[in-house]
Every structure is written in structure tokens, then in C-alpha cells.
Amino acid sequence: MTKITDVARHAGVSPSTVSYVLSGKRSISEGTRLRVQESIRLLGYRPHAGARALASNRSNVLALVIPLRTGIHVPVVMQFAVSVVLAARRHDHDVLLLTQEEGEDGLRRVADSALVDALVVMDVELHDARVPMLRSLDRPSVLIGFPADAAGLTCIDLDFTAAGEVCVEHLAGLGHRCVGLVGSPPEVYARETGFAQRTEDGFTAAARRYGVTSTVHPCQPTAEAAREMAARLLREHPNLTAVVVHNEPIVEPLVDAFQRSGLRVPDDLSVVAICPDELAERAALPLTSVTIPAEELGKRAVELLMAKLDGHEVPAATLLPPRLTPRASTARGRNYA
Amino acid sequence: MTKITDVARHAGVSPSTVSYVLSGKRSISEGTRLRVQESIRLLGYRPHAGARALASNRSNVLALVIPLRTGIHVPVVMQFAVSVVLAARRHDHDVLLLTQEEGEDGLRRVADSALVDALVVMDVELHDARVPMLRSLDRPSVLIGFPADAAGLTCIDLDFTAAGEVCVEHLAGLGHRCVGLVGSPPEVYARETGFAQRTEDGFTAAARRYGVTSTVHPCQPTAEAAREMAARLLREHPNLTAVVVHNEPIVEPLVDAFQRSGLRVPDDLSVVAICPDELAERAALPLTSVTIPAEELGKRAVELLMAKLDGHEVPAATLLPPRLTPRASTARGRNYA
DNA sequence: TCCGAGAATCGAAGCGCTTCAACAAGAGCG
DNA sequence: CGCTCTTGTTGAAGCGCTTCGATTCTCGGA
CATH class of the missing domain: 1.10.260.40 (lambda repressor-like DNA-binding domains)
Incomplete structure (x- = not known):
């Protein structure tokens, strides 16, 4: 050597x-x-990386903690991870991959051993056990998602509240008076992953504001559950003319189920998806959607970390505004005068 | 500290x-x-990880190179990556995530800087530019997939040839006389990713051996392409009674397309999928499948590396035998006497 | 003419660990 | 009882780099 x-x-x-x-x-x-x-x-x-790390007290490595759980969509995680790696490389850093499984001890381990200079933690829950740990580490971190108490931490995420709102706005603007939200599986709500709740809150609040009737249903991420959900919605809410789906795996199956029930989309029923653009674009019927900006999030998270490592102040909270792209799955409501 | x-x-x-x-x-x-x-x-x-690495000449970090390309199924990559991380942790190692994008230089970089002790490289092609590089590194590596010339390297993969064969065996055993293979997108064959070709070879050879008529069709991984493929197969091969699908994203859409064409699965048409078990199990109709053992592969890859790091000899080639699980999508062929 | 500032370079200390040679203290043996 | 062996422990060297003064030289201004 x-x-x-x-x-x-x-x-x-x-x-x-x-x-x-x-x-x-x-x-x-x-x-x-x-x-x-x-x-x-x-x-x-x-x-020699080790020698350099020892002498300079910088390893030039970031930790990335990815989730492994039901209700989070694998392609989104992957997109995010890749984006973090690419962004890190642009700043001359590498990325160490940790799984949720490692938990708090894993964070402590890689931080205290100086294996990494900083951490990116995905899928943060409202009451996340890792949050106090991150606060106590002497290394900067960025959270994807917002815990209930974010004091002293740097967080970034899509503004899911606004995402829920913008869906309703779009639909209300098209004259829809009764809209449904098909959301994440119940366990996602149960473990208090903020994004599901926030989307619902935004959705419900906007519906109230626009005087629109609204209904919310968690749903398992299987095609079969999607079919049942479609049937149930049509049965229980005969006036329903629009649906927002926030549950990637069932986006297509749900639309399909509605169509098989004899509904024309968008003529009889409008559908808005909250999902990555690729999914919405590639669907058999291109779907109006609010994108999940995984790539942008990854890039921004790394940039925040780099700024912190350079000793700069960064905003404690970054909420990316939702971007709704109208495609072929939404149209004027049936009862539009 | x-x-x-x-x-x-x-x-x-x-x-x-x-x-x-x-x-x-x-x-x-x-x-x-x-x-x-x-x-x-x-x-x-x-x-201190750096100090330790410097003094001991061991970083206790493995590099994992993941692919980012069309025709490889994201959940499989993720499953594999997670399995590598977990296995590495069991051996007191961490995992550095590299993207295909980094290419050969990236391998050289992390190896020569002693950032990592060893490397796992996924999605190796027949004529992969990284192969000579890996050979020249002074650190051990394990490839997932087999290059044309694997001399001096350690490779592991599912035995796709045998997987293709076992599908035909299963179907021939059920009395099918005309079977089709719906494979990866053309670009996967074009870049000479071994697994697609090997599956086809095994499939074709077994068909010949069993005196079964066979036909092979690459297919884009979209629901629409799947529908067209179904229509085309039925049109061009009226005697077809069984199909093998080796293309994860279209497994469900293809079955669905056949059903919508009025065929009953498995009564009129049997379907075998080559895909992760979860996908086959969770399909609306549970599918007979040969599993893609991503988890097992990840674990075994790490164990091979650890053995090499410990100075042990390991087999140059490891081919995991395919495991076919009969489920509800295959049955006796129509023309079974 | 002299001084101070700035640019370019160097030498040496030190980062925190592993490991090797060396040694002390028993233990086992004839 | 003296010898060798084993076991347990230590001191010091050294892993390859960064960084902090210190040093030399050049140049411009007073």
C-alpha cells in the first residue's frame, strides 16, 4: 500500500x-x-480512511437508518436511500446502512465509535424511542418525519397535512361534494407514524372548510383488501364521487376495482393518489397525484447534514410543499351544476 | 470521549x-x-473505529453494491440488502452502501482506502466491467450472479438454469404439452445479465427433454405489456396450457389478464411464477412458484466473505437449488389423457 | 534601508488503538 | 529444588494521517 x-x-x-x-x-x-x-x-x-478518521476526527461517513415494516412502501425507501447515497457522494461522504432493527443502540454504537459523522433517520414516529437518543448524541442528525417533540432536532418531510388539503381542494374545485380517503393500514396509525395522521387531518380539515362530506378508511396493502374497500365505499357512500388513496401498493388495484364495479374513472369517480410520480404515471390510467418526493427528501436531508457539519445553522423544520399533478383520473363531479 | x-x-x-x-x-x-x-x-x-482500523488494518465494514436499473425488482434488492446488513451485524461488521453508479472506480476507492474489508456486488453481468477490477483488488469479494469468466472469484446465485427446468418438470408432470415463458424485459437480455438467459436455457432444454413445445417471450414490466402479452400468447399459441413468468412486476397483472380473457387459472391455464415467496403467496390467487431466495443469498454471501476474511478457502461457485412450492395456480393440463 | 505581512513549506506531535516482545508468577516435573 | 512451561500482564512501538507552530523567503511600504 x-x-x-x-x-x-x-x-x-x-x-x-x-x-x-x-x-x-x-x-x-x-x-x-x-x-x-x-x-x-x-x-x-x-x-487510508482509518488513519484519516483518527487524525482528523472525521470519518466522512453518514449513517442511514432505513425502516423495515409493514405499511411503508419499499420502492420509496429505496429511492430515498439511493438519493442519500448520491448526495453524500457529491459531498465526498459515504453511507453506512443501518436497519431499524438496530434500534437506539445501533445509533449510539456508530456515533460513539466515530464510525459516522452524522445520521439520517427515516420513518420517525410521533413517540420514537430513538429521538431522545439522537438528541443526546454529540453528532448531528436529520430525521425524516416529525416526532411529537422535535425540540433540538432537525426534521424534514413532505407536508402531509398540506398534501391532504391540496387533494380536497383539487376535488372540491372540480365540484365534488363527497370524498373518501383510503389510507395506510391500521397498524401504521397505531404506531403513530405521523404522516398517516397528518394526511388524514389535512384531508378532513379541508373537507370541512370546503363544506364537503368526507370519510376516512385505513386499508391493508393488498389487492384483495382494495377490492373489498372499493365495494364497501360504493355500498356505504352512494354519493361518493371522489377518492384519495394514500397507500402505494393498492393504488392500481383500487382503481381497477372501481372500474370493474362498472364505474368509469374519472367520469363517475375521480381518484387522486398520494404516491411517487412514477407510479402515478405508469398506471394503466395515468393518475392525478401528489408526489412523494423521496429523491428530493434524500438530497435535502444530506444537505442539511452537511451544513450542520460545517457548523452552519439550519432550520429545525423543513416541510416540502405538496405538488399535485393533474392527470387522467380526475374530472368534474357528477353532480356539478 | x-x-x-x-x-x-x-x-x-x-x-x-x-x-x-x-x-x-x-x-x-x-x-x-x-x-x-x-x-x-x-x-x-x-x-474509536478509525483508530482500530488503523492499528489493526481491519475496518469491520463491508461494501454492498446495489443495482439501479430497469428489469431488477426493487423489493428483491431491498430484501437482499437487509439480509446482508443483518448477517454482517451478526459477524460484527457494518455495511457501506454503494450504488451501481459508482462503478469500478467506486470499488477501487473504498477498497484501496481501506474503508472496507470486503465487498458484495449484486447484479453481475456476463461481461461486467467490475469483474477485472474485483480480481485486482487485494480484498475479498463475493458476486451475486455469475460473469462469463469467474476465474479467481467467488460467486453465488440461485441456480436459474435449474429453476427454469424445475418449472417445466412440474408442468410436464401435470401433463402439459405446450408451455410458454414470459421473461425479463429485452434490455435485461441485451446487457447479458446471466439470470435471464439461464432461466431461458433451463426452460428450453427441459422442454426439449420432456418433448414439450415451448415458446419464450421477453416482456416489459408494466401491467399494460402484460395484458398485451396475454392476448398475444393466446392468439399465437392456441394449444398453450401453461405459462412460467419470470418478471416480478407483471406476475399478478398477467394472471389477471388471462382471467379476464375468460381463462380459468389453473383449470384452463396453469401459471408458475419465479419470484419471491411473499409475492406468490399474497397474490389474489396464490401462485405455484419457484422462490427467489434473496434473504438466503444475502446471508450466504456474507458468510462466504467472513470465511475468506478468516483465511479459509471457500467454493468458487455456489448455486442455490431452486425450490418449487405448488400452490393454487397449477393443475393438470387440459389435454391430459 | 528596514520592518512586517503574507505565502510556501516543513518537522514533529499526536490522534486511539493493536500487537509484539518481554517479563513476572505460578504450576508441573524429575 | 531447580528447571521448563504456561498463563497473565505490561510497555512501547507503530499504524498513516492531520495539524500546529516554526521557519524561510519575498515583497511592499514607511
């Missing part, structure tokens, strides 16, 4: 000069810099 | 003794060991 002293000797400078060329922390003359860089190239030199 | 000397002082021993208690590389008296462990607990000591 070639080391910094080899490079230094080859370039006829001291090791510290090589280090400064690499880090740019002191000015180095053009000539020396080029010579050193050439030596580095020639010898194929790579600084 | 508490360090090893703090622990040593607290326990009344030398730092090296603490180190040996931690690593178990030398015998330590029961009394001393307990005292040291208690001090560690009390002080909340965590060895």
Missing part, C-alpha cells in the same frame, strides 16, 4: 505538504501542487 | 489488557476480565 510518505518522497516534498494539497487547507504553490498531484496519480495513492 | 486509557486506569490495568479483553486474542484472568468489562460499561466506552 502506498502511503503519504511515499508520495511525499516521490514529489520531493514533506508529508504535510501532500496533506495540504489534498485538503486545500493551506495555500500551496501551483508548481508544487501539480507535482504532488502527478505523484499521487502515478503511485495510485489513496489516503 | 472516553478512550482505552481511561478504561485501563479505571480498571487498574494497562491499555493492552483492555484491548485483549475486548478482542479475546490473549487469555485474561476471569477477575481482570470482569473488572475491565465493568469499567467499560460504567464509562460507556466505545473503541
Whole structure:
């Protein structure tokens, strides 16, 4: 393994000069810099990560904690994770993958051992046991999702409340007077994952504001549950003319179930999905949707962390505004005068 | 930050003794060991990962390279990744996440900088540019998938050839005489990802062996493409009584399309899927399937790496035998005498 | 002419750990 | 009783890097 002293000797400078060329922390003359860089190239030199971490007290690694649970959509997690990795690389960092399973101890472990400089934690619940832990660590972190008490923490997420609202707004604007929300599975609500509740709150509040009748139904993420849900909605809410789905796996099955029940979408029933754009676009019938900006979230989360690592102040809360894209699944309500 | 000397002082021993208690590389008296462990607990000591890596020349981190491309099913990748992380943790290692995007340079970077001790590379193609690179690294690696030239490398995968065969065997055994394979998208074949080709080869060879007429069709992973494929198969192969699907996203849509064409599954048409068990089990009609053992693969890959890191010899090739689980989607062929 | 500031470079200390050689203290043996 | 072996422990070296003064040199201004 070639080391910094080899490079230094080859370039006829001291090791510290090589280090400064690499880090740019002191000015180095053009000539020396080029010579050193050439030596580095020639010898194929790579600084030893461990040595660097030890000397500089920076590992240049971020921890990413991903969830492994029912009710969270795997492609979204993956999209997010990839986005975090790419963003981290742009800032010369790598990403250590942790699973929810590791829990609080895992966070402590990687933080206290200086394996990572900072942490990104996905799928934060309202009363998340990891939150106090994160607060006590001496390393910065960014949470995806908002705990009940976010004091002292940096959080980011899609503004799900606004997402729920914007769906109703869109539908109310089209003249719909009775709308339903098909949400996450009951266990997601049960464990108090904020996003499900917030979407519901936004949805319900906006409905009230617009004088629209609303109804909310958690739903299991299976095609079969979607079919039952469709049947039930039609049975119990004969005036229903629009549905918001916030449950990725059943977006397509639900639309399909409505269609098989003889409803035309959007003529008889409008559907808005809260899901990644790709899913909405690629559906058999392209769906009006509010996107889940996983990529944007990942990128922003990393940027927040980098700012914190650089000692900058960052906003404690970042709520990305929802973006609704009208597609072929929504139209004027049946009873529109 | 508490360090090893703090622990040593607290326990009344030398730092090296603490180190040996931690690593178990030398015998330590029961009394001393307990005292040291208690001090560690009390002080909340965590060895500094960088210092450890520098001194021991081991980072206790594995690199995992995940693919990001069309034609590979995200949930399978995720399952695999999680399995790798869990297995690595059982061996006291962590996992650094790299994307395909990083390419060969990324491998070189993390290996040469001693950031990782070993690498797991997913989705290896027949002529993969990373293969020569891996061979030249001085760190062990395990590939998921088999390149054309695997000399000097350790590879593991499901035995897709046998998987293709076992599907045909199962169907031939049920009396089917004309079977179809609906495979991965054309681009997967084009980039010479071994698994698609191998499944096809096994399928075709077994069909010939059993005297069964066979036909193979790549297919895009969209519901719409699945519908077209179903229509086309029925039109072009009127004698077809069984289909093997090796393309996760369209497993359900394809079955659905056949059913909507008026065929009863399995009475008129048998279907075997090559996909994760969960997908096959949760389908509206539980499907006979050959599982994609992502979890097992991840675990085995890590175990191979650990063995290599410990200086043990490991088999160059590991092919997991396919496991076919009969469920409700296959039955005796129409023309069964 | 002299001084001070700034630019470029270097030497050495030190980051926190592992590991090796060395040694002390018993234990076992003839 | 003296010898060798084993077991338990230690001190010190060293892993490869960063960083903090210190040093040299150059240049501009007083």
C-alpha cells in the first residue's frame, strides 16, 4: 500500500505538504501542487480512511437508518436511500446502512465509535424511542418525519397535512361534494407514524372548510383488501364521487376495482393518489397525484447534514410543499351544476 | 470521549489488557476480565473505529453494491440488502452502501482506502466491467450472479438454469404439452445479465427433454405489456396450457389478464411464477412458484466473505437449488389423457 | 534601508488503538 | 529444588494521517 510518505518522497516534498494539497487547507504553490498531484496519480495513492478518521476526527461517513415494516412502501425507501447515497457522494461522504432493527443502540454504537459523522433517520414516529437518543448524541442528525417533540432536532418531510388539503381542494374545485380517503393500514396509525395522521387531518380539515362530506378508511396493502374497500365505499357512500388513496401498493388495484364495479374513472369517480410520480404515471390510467418526493427528501436531508457539519445553522423544520399533478383520473363531479 | 486509557486506569490495568479483553486474542484472568468489562460499561466506552482500523488494518465494514436499473425488482434488492446488513451485524461488521453508479472506480476507492474489508456486488453481468477490477483488488469479494469468466472469484446465485427446468418438470408432470415463458424485459437480455438467459436455457432444454413445445417471450414490466402479452400468447399459441413468468412486476397483472380473457387459472391455464415467496403467496390467487431466495443469498454471501476474511478457502461457485412450492395456480393440463 | 505581512513549506506531535516482545508468577516435573 | 512451561500482564512501538507552530523567503511600504 502506498502511503503519504511515499508520495511525499516521490514529489520531493514533506508529508504535510501532500496533506495540504489534498485538503486545500493551506495555500500551496501551483508548481508544487501539480507535482504532488502527478505523484499521487502515478503511485495510485489513496489516503487510508482509518488513519484519516483518527487524525482528523472525521470519518466522512453518514449513517442511514432505513425502516423495515409493514405499511411503508419499499420502492420509496429505496429511492430515498439511493438519493442519500448520491448526495453524500457529491459531498465526498459515504453511507453506512443501518436497519431499524438496530434500534437506539445501533445509533449510539456508530456515533460513539466515530464510525459516522452524522445520521439520517427515516420513518420517525410521533413517540420514537430513538429521538431522545439522537438528541443526546454529540453528532448531528436529520430525521425524516416529525416526532411529537422535535425540540433540538432537525426534521424534514413532505407536508402531509398540506398534501391532504391540496387533494380536497383539487376535488372540491372540480365540484365534488363527497370524498373518501383510503389510507395506510391500521397498524401504521397505531404506531403513530405521523404522516398517516397528518394526511388524514389535512384531508378532513379541508373537507370541512370546503363544506364537503368526507370519510376516512385505513386499508391493508393488498389487492384483495382494495377490492373489498372499493365495494364497501360504493355500498356505504352512494354519493361518493371522489377518492384519495394514500397507500402505494393498492393504488392500481383500487382503481381497477372501481372500474370493474362498472364505474368509469374519472367520469363517475375521480381518484387522486398520494404516491411517487412514477407510479402515478405508469398506471394503466395515468393518475392525478401528489408526489412523494423521496429523491428530493434524500438530497435535502444530506444537505442539511452537511451544513450542520460545517457548523452552519439550519432550520429545525423543513416541510416540502405538496405538488399535485393533474392527470387522467380526475374530472368534474357528477353532480356539478 | 472516553478512550482505552481511561478504561485501563479505571480498571487498574494497562491499555493492552483492555484491548485483549475486548478482542479475546490473549487469555485474561476471569477477575481482570470482569473488572475491565465493568469499567467499560460504567464509562460507556466505545473503541474509536478509525483508530482500530488503523492499528489493526481491519475496518469491520463491508461494501454492498446495489443495482439501479430497469428489469431488477426493487423489493428483491431491498430484501437482499437487509439480509446482508443483518448477517454482517451478526459477524460484527457494518455495511457501506454503494450504488451501481459508482462503478469500478467506486470499488477501487473504498477498497484501496481501506474503508472496507470486503465487498458484495449484486447484479453481475456476463461481461461486467467490475469483474477485472474485483480480481485486482487485494480484498475479498463475493458476486451475486455469475460473469462469463469467474476465474479467481467467488460467486453465488440461485441456480436459474435449474429453476427454469424445475418449472417445466412440474408442468410436464401435470401433463402439459405446450408451455410458454414470459421473461425479463429485452434490455435485461441485451446487457447479458446471466439470470435471464439461464432461466431461458433451463426452460428450453427441459422442454426439449420432456418433448414439450415451448415458446419464450421477453416482456416489459408494466401491467399494460402484460395484458398485451396475454392476448398475444393466446392468439399465437392456441394449444398453450401453461405459462412460467419470470418478471416480478407483471406476475399478478398477467394472471389477471388471462382471467379476464375468460381463462380459468389453473383449470384452463396453469401459471408458475419465479419470484419471491411473499409475492406468490399474497397474490389474489396464490401462485405455484419457484422462490427467489434473496434473504438466503444475502446471508450466504456474507458468510462466504467472513470465511475468506478468516483465511479459509471457500467454493468458487455456489448455486442455490431452486425450490418449487405448488400452490393454487397449477393443475393438470387440459389435454391430459 | 528596514520592518512586517503574507505565502510556501516543513518537522514533529499526536490522534486511539493493536500487537509484539518481554517479563513476572505460578504450576508441573524429575 | 531447580528447571521448563504456561498463563497473565505490561510497555512501547507503530499504524498513516492531520495539524500546529516554526521557519524561510519575498515583497511592499514607511
